[in-house]
Amino acid sequence: MDQFFNVVALGMLLGGTYALVSVGLNLIFGVIRIVNFSQGEFLMLGMYGAYLGYSTMGLDPYAGAFIVVPALTLLGMVVYWLVMRPLQNEPMMQVFASFGLLLLIQNVVLAITGGVGMSMNTPFSQVTLTIAGVQFSATRLIILLAALVAAGGLGLFLAKTNFGQAIRAVAQDRMAAQLMGINVERTFMWSFGIGTGLAGLAGVLLTPIYTLSPQIGGNFVMAAFAVVVLGGLGSVLGALVGGFIVGLTEAFAGYYIDPELKHAVIFIVFIAVLLIKPSGLFGQAGAEEVGLREQS
Amino acid sequence: MSNLDLAQSGALGDSRLAGRRGAAEVWTVANELPTFFAVVAAIGLAVYLLSNQFFYLNLLTMALLFGGLAVSWNIIGGFGGQFSIAHSVFFAIGAYTAGNLYKHFGVSPWIAILPAMLLSAAVAAIVSWPVFRLRGPFFAIATMALTEVAIAFAMHWKAVTGGASGLTIPYRAGLENMIFQQRWAYAALFLGYLAVTLLTSIVILRSRLGYYLQAVRDNDKAAEASGIPIMWTKLKGMAISAALTGIGGVFFMMYVRIVEPAGLLSLFDVGVKIALIALIGGIGTIYGPLLGALILVPLDYWLRAFMGSAVPGGNLIVLGLILVLGSLFMKKGVAGALRQVYRAWSRQQ
Numbered sequence A: 001m002d003q004f005f006n007v008v009a010l011g012m013l014l015g016g017t018y019a020l021v022s023v024g025l026n027l028i029f030g031v032i033r034i035v036n037f038s039q040g041e042f043l044m045l046g047m048y049g050a051y052l053g054y055s056t057m058g059l060d061p062y063a064g065a066f067i068v069v070p071a072l073t074l075l076g077m078v079v080y081w082l083v084m085r086p087l088q089n090e091p092m093m094q095v096f097a098s099f100g101l102l103l104l105i106q107n108v109v110l111a112i113t114g115g116v117g118m119s120m121n122t123p124f125s126q127v128t129l130t131i132a133g134v135q136f137s138a139t140r141l142i143i144l145l146a147a148l149v150a151a152g153g154l155g156l157f158l159a160k161t162n163f164g165q166a167i168r169a170v171a172q173d174r175m176a177a178q179l180m181g182i183n184v185e186r187t188f189m190w191s192f193g194i195g196t197g198l199a200g201l202a203g204v205l206l207t208p209i210y211t212l213s214p215q216i217g218g219n220f221v222m223a224a225f226a227v228v229v230l231g232g233l234g235s236v237l238g239a240l241v242g243g244f245i246v247g248l249t250e251a252f253a254g255y256y257i258d259p260e261l262k263h264a265v266i267f268i269v270f271i272a273v274l275l276i277k278p279s280g281l282f283g284q285a286g287a288e289e290v291g292l293r294e295q296s
Numbered sequence B: 001m002s003n004l005d006l007a008q009s010g011a012l013g014d015s016r017l018a019g020r021r022g023a024a025e026v027w028t029v030a031n032e033l034p035t036f037f038a039v040v041a042a043i044g045l046a047v048y049l050l051s052n053q054f055f056y057l058n059l060l061t062m063a064l065l066f067g068g069l070a071v072s073w074n075i076i077g078g079f080g081g082q083f084s085i086a087h088s089v090f091f092a093i094g095a096y097t098a099g100n101l102y103k104h105f106g107v108s109p110w111i112a113i114l115p116a117m118l119l120s121a122a123v124a125a126i127v128s129w130p131v132f133r134l135r136g137p138f139f140a141i142a143t144m145a146l147t148e149v150a151i152a153f154a155m156h157w158k159a160v161t162g163g164a165s166g167l168t169i170p171y172r173a174g175l176e177n178m179i180f181q182q183r184w185a186y187a188a189l190f191l192g193y194l195a196v197t198l199l200t201s202i203v204i205l206r207s208r209l210g211y212y213l214q215a216v217r218d219n220d221k222a223a224e225a226s227g228i229p230i231m232w233t234k235l236k237g238m239a240i241s242a243a244l245t246g247i248g249g250v251f252f253m254m255y256v257r258i259v260e261p262a263g264l265l266s267l268f269d270v271g272v273k274i275a276l277i278a279l280i281g282g283i284g285t286i287y288g289p290l291l292g293a294l295i296l297v298p299l300d301y302w303l304r305a306f307m308g309s310a311v312p313g314g315n316l317i318v319l320g321l322i323l324v325l326g327s328l329f330m331k332k333g334v335a336g337a338l339r340q341v342y343r344a345w346s347r348q349q
Helices: A002-031 A039-057 A061-087 A091-113 A138-160 A162-172 A174-179 A184-206 A217-231 A236-257 A259-276 B002-020 B029-049 B054-079 B087-105 B109-131 B137-156 B183-205 B208-218 B220-225 B230-256 B267-281 B288-310 B314-329 B333-348
Strands: A128-131 A134-137
Touching (some): A002 A039, A002 A134, A002 A162, A002 A184, A002 A236, A039 A061, A039 A091, A039 A184, A039 A217, A061 A091, A061 A184, A061 B314, A091 B137, A091 B267, A091 B314, A134 A138, A138 A162, A138 A184, A138 A236, A162 A174, A217 A259, A217 B137, A236 A259, B029 B054, B029 B183, B054 B183, B054 B230, B054 B267, B087 B137, B137 B267, B183 B208, B183 B230, B208 B230, B220 B230, B267 B288, B267 B333, B288 B314
Antiparallel strands (some): A128 A134
């Protein structure tokens, strides 16, 4: 039974990681419906940013977040303006362009670092809490906490603030939003930037756990897309629940079936959900099509 | 919007040609054959001329393979507008079917083509049925997920794939084994493959299925309202496309004689590359994907040789840039750009 609870705990903590990684993508892909395959590369840049702060200024990665997140928000805004803005109505070209960005960013980092694996520690790295025989690592708990805070914050931001309402309005009907006096381009640019900034935050918080490599973004981005689609596009609660489903599935499949097949199991669950409920668990029916409606 | 652009590159371009021969005449397969034979003959001549220059011959062989794969992809991706990045899965199915039948049962690869095609088409139909409920980028993401599943299974199922260390085929030269001593024979083999895919693609484009696929691509709601069975059309297109891709897998297996899951199912080196080649050449046109392969495959080799050695990942930096710039500024590919130039030129005349 202890084993079982340990697997559940591991799954919940992994789920927190996936939920955190998915929060930014949820805003970019779920709400404003831009396909960004390079989301994982922003996460990777977040990790390297934290490492840079650590190695040059001796910054603790958690403190480095205050520099890395704004920097990646800015970079995301630039990328939106130069690459995504001209392709607004062409989702398939967004697939290609963001895949190009993925290759570009990944290999620029590879060229600069020479592909040497790097890792770093914080005072929290070695700390584990044991509650009733079940172990929790402190760094993973921080991520779980950050996921809850980020998802809750994003939900409140979208629901309550003026700017959040503007983002939702633009996502629903671009022309009507424009007629109401919303600056559509600027709203998209900021949403994209916030989304990449959140990816950077996830990256920073992951640095104490994972060894840095230019390809690490790929480990998360497919899972993040699965989480966002699984939970229901644009639903913050859905992304959170989706994250835990993916995390628990991975932990259970890894422990009880075969570690090699855990990714296959996740995607089979993903495809099964799409079969039964194409709009995702918490999405509105037909939400998967609205964003593709041609807007002019 | 993008759909309209695609429609112009395919359908309107051809109606212009048909119009010149009299408005009543419909462009048919017979009209396409002279160009087809000319293209195949020209490449055949190139194979003959290069038959002693192994480096260029290898380059041409790989370009012809990827040309054939991109032409196959184009049937569902270009005509049907369903951007699959899971074609590496069908490629791998073809390779493993031929490899295992040959290695364990002594079945000639020529005969293995048939089961490879059937298996690829069957898997394509089964996995596409749920995935085709998704549209546009959602479809692309789901096919990407399928690639991940396929890699996990290929790594796990060692009896068939040899796991991470790969599947090797013993070298026994002979026509019946599809293993040749002369390098030019492989180039000829892949030229044959390309010709088969091109011919299939021409026949489909000028058949009911081709028009159905284009209608679904351009506006699926209108297509459904006109009585076109959308799901059936997409499934048929996908199955044919996958079967042709599977043949490519068979030939590739006998050409390299060693395959491993990471290379065969690589998202970038196969799955995305096939789609990228079609994009660079011109999606939805007959010869665009071939053109893309003749440009991109040598470019890739060249970048690997010169950039890759100077800076780690340098070749991929350049390819990434091409991908971003291509999707921003050359949505209709080289074929589309050439057509524009030609149109501007003929207007001046």
